[in-house]
Amino acid sequence: MSDLKTAITLHKIVKEFSTGSQTIRVLHGIDAEIQSGELTYLVGESGSGKTTMISIIAGILYPTSGSVSVFGQDIYSLSDDDLVRFRLQNIGFIFQQYNLIPTLTAAENAAVPLVAAGMGRDQAVKKGEAMLDNLNIADQARKLPRQLSGGQQQRVAIARALVHEPRLVVCDEPTAALDAKSGRRVMDLLREVALAADRTVIIVTHDNRIFDLADRILMMEDGRITHDGKTLPDH
Known part of the structure; x- marks a missing residue:
């Protein structure tokens, strides 16, 4: 697509968690751009930092350092109330466990x-x-x-x-609990209903049955992006 626009910019994103006297670095200075009008997959082994990364993109989890621009807005420069409003207006999150009331x-x-x-x-x-x-x-x-x-x-x-x-839809393992046919149907629905030229969809997945639907695949290892392409290495 020649009319793609940058929807999300991650600049030197670091995320650390403290457990007692230990500090664990989960994300190591990530730089990335994600485009509108694309279905972007985030893949990698458990513990590679995928869910942490999408939680930061979605305004749910503050980075330790670095900046996140979503549709031109540096979201972590906003007050807490303004960030909540920004999320309500711009971001939809599909949780792995559904989180229905x-x-x-x-x-x-x-x-x-x-x-x-x-x-x-x-x-x-x-x-x-x-x-x-x-x-x-x-x-x-x-x-x-x-x-x-x-x-x-x-x-x-x-x-x-x-x-x-x-304008931004973020999904955490949307097909993990589904059989192949149902998982494919969910992904077709996400492409049909969610994806448009001015909308961005990011999906965390381990499900190689749906990799062919991606416009772009980012692979993570140990809190770093190690691959960026239309397919995975060796595919």
Whole structure:
């Protein structure tokens, strides 16, 4: 694509965690740019820093040092309140464990970002229902999470991430609990519903069944990006 624009810039990102007297460095000065209109995969062994990196990109986890620009905004220069507002307006996060609220229906779960942003509950739930319809589970809208299958819960989580039309969608292992057919369907949905010229999708995955869908693959090892390309080395 010739019209790609830089959506995210990571500059010398370091992340350290302290455990007692020990300090563990998880990310080692990462520099990277991620483009709008692309489906970018972040791959690597467990413990390589992938989830830490996407949490920093999504404004959930502060870096120890370095800067993160998302759509031209240095997000960690914002106040805590402004960062929360920026996330609500611009970022959707699909968690590996779904993180659905057990006492809310599927439609109410899908509507959570809209309610958090100040939309009236009835209007928000209607938009949540419409997004569930886009994902072919409108008939499950009034059910609680415990009444849904794993694949249906996954779709509710996707609906929640997309309902406020975020420009950045970040997913942590979205196909990990799914069989090959269901995983492929989820990825097709993410490409179809989430990906547009002004939108960016980043997916952390170990699932080599879906690698061919990526526009770009970043490989991480020991808190560093060691490969950047359309395919993995030896593919």
